[in-house]
Amino acid sequence: xxxxxxxxxxxxxxxxxxxxxxxxxxxxxxKPKYYSLDMFPYPSGAGLHVGHPLGYIASDIVSxxxxxxxxxxxxPMGFDAFGLPAEQYAIQTGQHPAITTEQNxxxxxxxxxxxxxxxxxxxxxxxxxPGYYKWTQWIFMQLFQSYYNYSAEAAEPIDQLxxxxxxxxxxxxxxxxxxxxxxxxxxxxNAMTEQQxxxxxxxxxxxxxxxxxxxxxxxxxxxxxNDEVKDGVSERGGYPVERKRMRQWMMRITAYxxxxxxxxxxxxxxxxxxxxxxxxxxxxxxxxxxxxxxxxDQKIKVFTTRVDTxxxxxxxxxxxxxxxxEQITTTEHAFEVETYVAVAKNRSERExxxxxxxxxxxxxxxxxxxxxxxxxxxxxxxxxxLAGYGTGAVMxxxxxDQRDWNFATHFNLPIxxxxxxxxxxxxxxxxxxxxxxxxxxxxxxxxxxxxxxxxIKFLEDNGVGKAKINYRMRDAVFSRQRYxxxxxxxxxxxxxxxxxxxSELPLELPKIDAYLPTETGxxxxxxxxxxxxxxxxxxxxxxxxxxxxxxxxxxxxxxxKNDQAFVDHxxxxxxxxxxxxxxxxxxxxxxxxxxRFWNKFLFDMxxxxxxxxxxxxxxxxxIQGRSNFVYxxxxxxxxxxxxxxxxxxxxALHVDVNIVxxxxxxxxxxxxxxxxxxxxxxxxxxxKYICGVEIExxxxxxxxxxxxxxxxxxxxxxxxxxxxxxxxxxxxxKPWNTNGMDGVNKFLRKFWKLFFDKDGQLxxxxxxxxxxxxxxxxxxxxxxxxxxxxxxxxxxxSTFMICVNELGQLKCNKRAILEPLTIILxxxxxxxxxxxxxxxxxxxxxxxxxxxxxxxxxxxxxxxxYPVSINGKMRAKISFATDAPREDMEKAVLADEQVLKFLExxxxxxxxxxxxxxxxxxx
Numbered sequence: 001x002x003x004x005x006x007x008x009x010x011x012x013x014x015x016x017x018x019x020x021x022x023x024x025x026x027x028x029x030x031k032p033k034y035y036s037l038d039m040f041p042y043p044s045g046a047g048l049h050v051g052h053p054l055g056y057i058a059s060d061i062v063s064x065x066x067x068x069x070x071x072x073x074x075x076p077m078g079f080d081a082f083g084l085p086a087e088q089y090a091i092q093t094g095q096h097p098a099i100t101t102e103q104n105x106x107x108x109x110x111x112x113x114x115x116x117x118x119x120x121x122x123x124x125x126x127x128x129x130p131g132y133y134k135w136t137q138w139i140f141m142q143l144f145q146s147y148y149n150y151s152a153e154a155a156e157p158i159d160q161l162x163x164x165x166x167x168x169x170x171x172x173x174x175x176x177x178x179x180x181x182x183x184x185x186x187x188x189x190n191a192m193t194e195q196q197x198x199x200x201x202x203x204x205x206x207x208x209x210x211x212x213x214x215x216x217x218x219x220x221x222x223x224x225x226n227d228e229v230k231d232g233v234s235e236r237g238g239y240p241v242e243r244k245r246m247r248q249w250m251m252r253i254t255a256y257x258x259x260x261x262x263x264x265x266x267x268x269x270x271x272x273x274x275x276x277x278x279x280x281x282x283x284x285x286x287x288x289x290x291x292x293x294x295x296x297d298q299k300i301k302v303f304t305t306r307v308d309t310x311x312x313x314x315x316x317x318x319x320x321x322x323x324x325x326e327q328i329t330t331t332e333h334a335f336e337v338e339t340y341v342a343v344a345k346n347r348s349e350r351e352x353x354x355x356x357x358x359x360x361x362x363x364x365x366x367x368x369x370x371x372x373x374x375x376x377x378x379x380x381x382x383x384x385x386l387a388g389y390g391t392g393a394v395m396x397x398x399x400x401d402q403r404d405w406n407f408a409t410h411f412n413l414p415i416x417x418x419x420x421x422x423x424x425x426x427x428x429x430x431x432x433x434x435x436x437x438x439x440x441x442x443x444x445x446x447x448x449x450x451x452x453x454x455x456i457k458f459l460e461d462n463g464v465g466k467a468k469i470n471y472r473m474r475d476a477v478f479s480r481q482r483y484x485x486x487x488x489x490x491x492x493x494x495x496x497x498x499x500x501x502x503s504e505l506p507l508e509l510p511k512i513d514a515y516l517p518t519e520t521g522x523x524x525x526x527x528x529x530x531x532x533x534x535x536x537x538x539x540x541x542x543x544x545x546x547x548x549x550x551x552x553x554x555x556x557x558x559x560x561k562n563d564q565a566f567v568d569h570x571x572x573x574x575x576x577x578x579x580x581x582x583x584x585x586x587x588x589x590x591x592x593x594x595x596r597f598w599n600k601f602l603f604d605m606x607x608x609x610x611x612x613x614x615x616x617x618x619x620x621x622x623i624q625g626r627s628n629f630v631y632x633x634x635x636x637x638x639x640x641x642x643x644x645x646x647x648x649x650x651x652a653l654h655v656d657v658n659i660v661x662x663x664x665x666x667x668x669x670x671x672x673x674x675x676x677x678x679x680x681x682x683x684x685x686x687x688k689y690i691c692g693v694e695i696e697x698x699x700x701x702x703x704x705x706x707x708x709x710x711x712x713x714x715x716x717x718x719x720x721x722x723x724x725x726x727x728x729x730x731x732x733x734k735p736w737n738t739n740g741m742d743g744v745n746k747f748l749r750k751f752w753k754l755f756f757d758k759d760g761q762l763x764x765x766x767x768x769x770x771x772x773x774x775x776x777x778x779x780x781x782x783x784x785x786x787x788x789x790x791x792x793x794x795x796x797x798s799t800f801m802i803c804v805n806e807l808g809q810l811k812c813n814k815r816a817i818l819e820p821l822t823i824i825l826x827x828x829x830x831x832x833x834x835x836x837x838x839x840x841x842x843x844x845x846x847x848x849x850x851x852x853x854x855x856x857x858x859x860x861x862x863x864x865x866y867p868v869s870i871n872g873k874m875r876a877k878i879s880f881a882t883d884a885p886r887e888d889m890e891k892a893v894l895a896d897e898q899v900l901k902f903l904e905x906x907x908x909x910x911x912x913x914x915x916x917x918x919x920x921x922x923x
Contacts, residue, residue, distance in 0.1 A: 002760050002839075004752040006716030010831040014113055022845050023063075023118040027558065027574040029072035035575055036063040036075045037554055037614075039583030039591070040125075043079050043104035045089070048111045050706045050724070050736055051623035051698050055582040057721050058620065058730050058793060060117045062580055064827035065788045067118075068851035074575055075118055076557035078125035079105050083546050084220070084228075084236055087484040090515045097484040097515070101128055111709060116717045116830050118847070123560045127549030128484075132556060134506035135566035136549050137489040139598065140207060141499050142605060144490075147204040148176040148255035155255075155604040161204060162197075165189040176255035178203040178210070179301075198496045206252045206601065207478060209497055213321045213387045214477050216244035221517040221524075222481040223248065225545065225590065232347055242345040243321055243387070249478040249488060249542065253597045257281050257471040259611075260596055269617040270731075276588040282472025287456050288391070289465030291316060291368035294376060298324055300368055303390040303470045306400070307459075308443065308451045312418035313395040314408060316368050316379045317361070320344035321387040328379065330365030337362045337381060344383040359410040371464040372442065372455075382407060388474045476594065478545060483515045483524035485543030491533035497540070500533060507539070550591050551598040554578050554613060566607075573609050581614040592617070618791060621732040622697070623724070625704030628660045629653060629692035630670070637677070641685040642692045648683075655691060656703040658710070662739055665689040695735040706736060718829035719745045722800075725793040725828065747801050748832055751825070754807055754818060755836055762839055769814040774858040776806040777817050781854040784824050793828075800825060815840065820852035866913075868893060869920045875902045878919070886913060893919055 017023065036059050041052070056077075063075040086097040086104075105126065112119070125132050146155045151174045164173060169185040181203045192200065202208045215224040219239035228234060229241050253260075261281050264274045286305035293299065300316060318325055320341045329337045340362040361382035368379050384403055385394050398408035398415040408415050442458065443451040459465030479488075487507045490497045500507060510528035518526040525531065525541040532538050552566070558575045559567040592614075599613040631640045631650040640648050642663075659669035667689060671678050682689050698705055711720050723744045728734040757763035769777075780803040787796040807817065819840060826833035826846045837846035861882070868876040876898035880889050890911050893899055903923060912920040 002756055002762065004749050004832070006718065006748075006831065007713070009835045010114075010116065010712075010717050013831045013834045014116060016834070016845075017116075017118070018113075018121070020845075021120075021122065022847055023067075023073075023075065023120050024122060025072060025074040025120050027571045031070055031072040033575055034063075034066040034071040034073045034580075035554075035578045036066070036073060036580045037557075037578045037582070038077065039581070039587065040078045040080050040550070040553065041108065042083055042085070043081060043101060043108045044085060045100065045104055045107075046700065046705075047104075047107050048708055049698055050708050050711065050720070051625075053112075053115055053708060053720075054623055054724050054730070055618075055620035056112070056115070056117055057724050058618070058791065059580065059582045060721075061725070061793055061827040062788060062791070063118050064830065064847060065851065067847055068823060068826070068849060070850070073118075074123075074557065075120060076123040076125075077112065077117070077119040077121070078123075078553065078557065079108065079127070080546070080550050080553075081105065081126045081128035082485045082544075082549060084222070084482065084484075087482055087515055088220070088236065090484070094514070098128065114709065114712050114717060115721065118830070123557050125553060125556050125560050127486075127553065130506040130508050131563070133486040133549060135556065136486050136544065136552070137505050137507060138502065138566060139552060139602070140544070140548070141489060141502065143207040143251070143601060144205055144497075144499055146206045146601070146605070148206060148252065150174045150176065150255075153259070155206060155601050158201060158205060162201070175204055176206075176252055195494060195496060202497075206255065208250055208252065209247060210250050211245055212248045212250060212475075212477055213243055214246050214248060215241050216246065217241045223477060223479060225477070225547075240346060243347075244345065245321065245323075249540070251476040251478045251594075251597070253476045253594070254471055254473055256597050256600055257283070257473055259600055260593065263596065263600070263612055267612050267617070268615060270585065270619050273585055273588045273592065273617065273619065276585075277593055280473055280589040280593065282389075282470075284470045284472070286468060286470065287459060287465055288468040288470070289371055289459050291371060291377075291395070292464075293328060293379070294367040294369060296328065296366070298328060300324065300379070300393050301391040302393050302395045303468065304395060306397075307455045307465075308448055309397045309400050309418060310370065310372050310395065310455070312397040312399045312416045313370060313377060314398060314414040314416055315377050315396045317385045317394050317396050317404075317407070318364070318379065318381045319385040319387040319392040320381050320383055322381070322392045325364065325381055328364050328366040333363055333365040337364055340381060344381075347383055359406050361407060361411070363411075371462065372458070378413070380407075380411070389472050390470055476597075478548070479542035480545045481517065481523040481541075482543050483509065483512065485545065486548055487525070487543055488540040490540045491537040492540070493537045498537075509543075547591055547594045551594045552602070555602075555608065572607075577608075577610040577612065578614045580616050580618070582618045582620055585619040618730065620730050621728075621734060623727070624695050624733055624735045625698035625702060625706070626657065626736050626738075627694045627696045627702050627704040628655050628657050628663065628665075629694065630655045630665065630689075631692070637679060638681045638683065639689065640683045641688070642690040643685045644683055645692075652692060654701075654703045657706060657738075660691050663691050663693060665691050698736070706738060711738065711741065715741050715745045716748070716831070718748055718831050722748075722797050722828050726797040728794050730791055730793060744797070747804060748829060750808060751800075751804050752832065752836070754804065754813060755839065763813055764815050764818060764840065765813050766815050769812070769816045770810070771858070771862065773807065773810055773812045773814060773817050774855075776803050776810070776812075777821060778854040778858040779803075781820065781824055781852055782859070785851070785854070788827070796828065800828070822846065823849045823852055864916045866917075866919045868896070868899060869918065870899065870902045871923055872920065875899065882916060889913060889919070893921065 038056050038059050063073050067073045081101050086101050089100050090097045127133060145158050147158050147161050149156045165186065166189060167186055169189055171183050215229050217224050217234045217239050220234055220237065224234055224241060232241060233239055234241055261278060261283055264277060284305045286303060287307040288301055288303045290299045290301055325337065361380045364379045364381060366379040367376040370377060385392065396404040396407065398405040399417050443454055446454065456467045487509055489500045489505060489507045491500060510531045512524055512527040514527060515524050517523055523541045555567045555572060559571045562568055595613050599608065600611060602608045603611045629652045631645040631652055633640060634649045634651065640650055656673055659666045659673060667682060671680055696702055696704065708720060719741055723741045726744060755762060755764055780799055783799045784796045787793060822833050822836050823846060833846050863879045863881055865877050865879045867874045868878055876896055878892065878896055893911060899921065906923050908921045908923055910922050
């Protein structure tokens with residue numbers, strides 16, 4: 001007798017796939033290629049919960065489907081294995097991060113393999129493996145040796161730039177460089193010392209060291225990325241974060257701003273993600289102008305998109321971190337300014353950008369000179385101005401900006417009404433004509449469009465400004481004061497960074513005695529003994545950020561064992577780029593932006609064939625937890641059932657969902673759950689304790705994390721896979737409810753039974769299928785194919801259920817129906833499909849069976865069910881072929897038992913037949 005023993009079946013086929021390398025992909029196949037990729041996970045100690053596999057299941061369905069459609073599919077998996085969590089654990093326990101990372105990866109591998117994914121595990125990569133990060137370091141070296149040529153719209157070797165400097169200096173060079181880069185002639189360049197030349201080249205290199213305002217977390221001893229800071233504290237640990245100027249490695253991503261912006265129009269990504277990147281890049285067209293400072297040689301640069309509002313500017317505002325604050329603040333205002341700076345540095349950029357209610361700032365005591373009319377205006381600092389946007393300074397026009405108006409009102413500063421083409425002219429007493437300026441002789445009577453070139457010409461003619469395109473995006477900080485990250489392949493000689501030799505890669509992490517900063521505040525690598533280049537020059541002590549290894553990993557999957565190149569030329573030209581990428585939208589302005597930047601650089605270097613890395617992106621929604629609650633009586637250890645809680649004064653407490661089934665609490669398990677509940681007492685409803693329910697984010701602190709291992713053990717991986725798809729559209733948030741899995745499990749058992757007789761013996765017939773059976777199969781094939789092509793997996797599950805129910809009612813056991821049905825179910829439930837495919841007599845995996853084509857002929861409606869009325873009242877329903885002869889239909893109506901019953905022996909006067917609509921018998 002054959003039973004659906006999913007535990008045995010699933011382990012059997014997982015072993016088979018591994019032993020036979022069923023899903024191994026090879027470059028150079030004559031088949032068309034398809035590259036399906038998931039954002040690789042960080043292997044945390046907690047392992048996977050049921051929310052994590054959602055995207056993996058979807059990509060696996062597509063991968064299996066594409067194989068059956070004749071594609072050569074690359075579907076790999078690996079681990080983003082560097083990061084702060086492992087390092088923090090190492091600090092707490094003294095255990096090397098590599099050990100805990102390896103343990104966590106082992107756990108993840110077990111869980112992922114239990115779910116039956118068709119990953120090519122031979123291609124697994126780990127960013128913390130020296131064999132992998134050798135090439136991360138190598139890419140860093142290429143960036144260091146390159147600059148961005150705006151005229152060529154591409155990165156080029158820095159050696160080419162040096163040759164230009166030697167011949168003509170930099171006065172004709174149109175390249176990305178630091179704002180303070182001076183102009184020099186070829187003679188001046190050639191007269192520079194090697195040290196001076198190296199310092200000048202740092203102003204052009206695509207990766208360089210510079211002073212930058214960063215998120216510094218003293219408790220963690222490291223710089224954090226913006227997406228690692230929430231509400232002024234670190235996302236991990238909740239430690240205070242302050243804005244601080246530090247010498248850091250930087251990536252000149254701003255050089256690629258325009259290409260990153262334009263490239264968004266060429267890729268099939270969710271519009272919200274593209275819009276987030278557009279806003280992050282933040283292109284603005286305007287002018288940069290200089291405000292001289294009274295009694296000082298210093299000048300404040302300001303960028304504005306509305307230079308025409310200059311006549312309404314009544315004060316300047318600097319970011320608290322602006323480099324000039326300390327220099328321009330007068331003695332009598334020093335204490336106030338220092339106090340404000342100390343407070344502002346502890347507020348995150350997100351807080352400062354979104355807080356529109358708080359009005360705060362401090363006067364520096366300095367005055368700037370308006371370059372157009374020579375008027376003095378005061379200079380303030382305020383944290384609503386960000387050091388990382390524009391120049392870190394704004395000209396405040398209270399009549400045109402709400403925050404400026406709030407600030408001016410609070411500090412009793414002047415507000416000058418100006419007339420521009422977008423204001424209501426009826427309210428302007430000094431308007432001479434509609435839509436024209438009247439504030440200045442320079443632009444009097446001009447429209448906004450006419451005024452702009454006049455003002456910019458004035459700036460340029462007077463050497464106080466120029467037209468400029470500005471981007472909100474800043475160069476990316478590329479340093480982390482951590483141990484567990486890629487070492488930067490750089491040593492310092494006389495304060496200047498130099499690359500190590502390529503032959504010396506990888507530069508591996510040294511052994512250290514602890515994973516904390518040194519007593520003098522150096523990063524943990526400062527603890528390494530004699531960690532110097534050739535025992536002479538100190539290495540860089542910071543490591544690379546987490547996004548370094550994840551900014552190119554999809555290429556390493558193509559050629560993971562290559563120790564001569566990061567990817568072979570022919571191999572990358574075969575796989576080219578990722579066709580489908582599934583991952584979270586929370587990476588929009590982090591990983592997804594940095595990946596596009598690195599990819600464009602590699603493209604410029606002719607190392608990869610595509611300008612964009614990911615053709616199509618899907619953001620899977622979050623599976624939310626279904627939390628359960630118990631209700632404890634105040635000052636007692638007695639718990640009240642949900643329906644009775646309003647009769648008492650109670651406190652709601654989260655309870656482990658794994659000891660709750662259908663919202664009924666397992667009382668014995670609850671007492672064993674935590675020692676404090678060992679003597680708990682209960683007030684029950686009808687002898688049961690019913691828990692409360694709420695949908696929340698799945699989290700350990702809410703005890704609503706559901707472990708997939710338990711569900712796979714109880715109901716099988718195929719059930720879990722199909723249920724996760726059944727929950728709803730892939731992109732939407734949806735609540736988890738383990739109770740719903742039973743329905744999917746019953747469906748799989750029904751599918752299994754189609755192949756066997758009542759004695760459990762295989763009973764598949766080679767008889768020709770009926771039209772009804774063919775119709776049920778082919779409408780399912782069509783729907784499943786359409787659903788997978790548009791990534792609508794939830795409706796496919798419903799379609800399978802309907803089909804199996806129809807075939808069950810038809811008592812179908814025909815091979816011609818069950819074989820193709822097994823093939824199309826395989827992407828969703830691969831284990832049961834493999835087992836039944838084998839029982840049908842096949843010796844090769846169902847993965848290599850061709851996806852069946854649906855035949856439209858079988859979907860034509862060739863029968864119609866007529867409602868049959870007797871004297872206008874519907875009494876029966878009878879089906880006829882659409883081309884049935886009228887005489888045969890009349891005979892069949894008069895022979896029908898229901899019709900005869902209502903005729904009561906009377907002969908009909910006539911029978912009216914309206915083709916494919918109704919039959920009416922008139923008595």
